[in-house]
Amino acid sequence: xxxxxQKPSRDICQRGTSLTIQCQVDSQVTMMFxxxxxxxxxxxxxxxxxxxxxxxxxxxxxIDKFPISRPNLTFSTLTVSNMSPEDSSIYLCSxxxxxxxxxFGSGTRLTVV
Amino acid sequence: xxxxxQSPQSLIVQEGKNLTINCTSSKTLYGLYWYKQKYGExxxxxxxxxxxxxxxxxxxxxxxxxxxxxQSSLHITASQPSHAGIYLCGADEFRTYKxxxxxxxxxxxxx
Numbered sequence: 001x002x003x004x005x006q007k008p009s010r011d012i013c014q015r016g017t018s019l020t021i022q023c024q025v026d027s028q029v030t031m032m033f034x035x036x037x038x039x040x041x042x043x044x045x046x047x048x049x050x051x052x053x054x055x056x057x058x059x060x061x062x063i064d065k066f067p068i069s070r071p072n073l074t075f076s077t078l079t080v081s082n083m084s085p086e087d088s089s090i091y092l093c094s095x096x097x098x099x100x101x102x103x104f105g106s107g108t109r110l111t112v113v
Numbered sequence: 114x115x116x117x118x119q120s121p122q123s124l125i126v127q128e129g130k131n132l133t134i135n136c137t138s139s140k141t142l143y144g145l146y147w148y149k150q151k152y153g154e155x156x157x158x159x160x161x162x163x164x165x166x167x168x169x170x171x172x173x174x175x176x177x178x179x180x181x182x183x184q185s186s187l188h189i190t191a192s193q194p195s196h197a198g199i200y201l202c203g204a205d206e207f208r209t210y211k212x213x214x215x216x217x218x219x220x221x222x223x224x
Binding site: 043044 | 146148157158203214
């Protein structure tokens, strides 16, 4: 199965600033998924990122707030823009692993102060 | 570190049959989540269990967390082709701020 390197693992950011989260996969994958988990809640899918096309965002998430890049088949970034304390969450990237199902990054724990 | 093991790894059932997927943790669970992933799509949250002995149902899917909070089961009644996908349990790893996930169960339902 694929191995994902996600960074940073955690960060504390000032409100109004932006943070870019990176995910590097050790193999080429078509689709990458970005999730958010707010404190005490389940994972929520933010968007699906395909290489060569714009990301598809789920209801409640917009590109201006969560711009995503997918420059190639092994890499993607998610930016959390103009952050507020409500953005404090864990952010996860994920890829399908073919016969092994799926793989997740280790997560980025974001605290906005 | 805490680990979640799911069984079975894969399951093929005839439409209309009942089935159960298990998720066993190596340590006490402080929040257990069940997700479903359709092929080529992201995770869909199904249910969250927190209390020992807790049971929740949604449509034909029932999830339980045992009293010791180390095992959870997901039961599907009268399975349908729409139930096909990968079922995944997930949990917050105690004191490490990491997410851990089960090994996944791939379900196929034959019409």
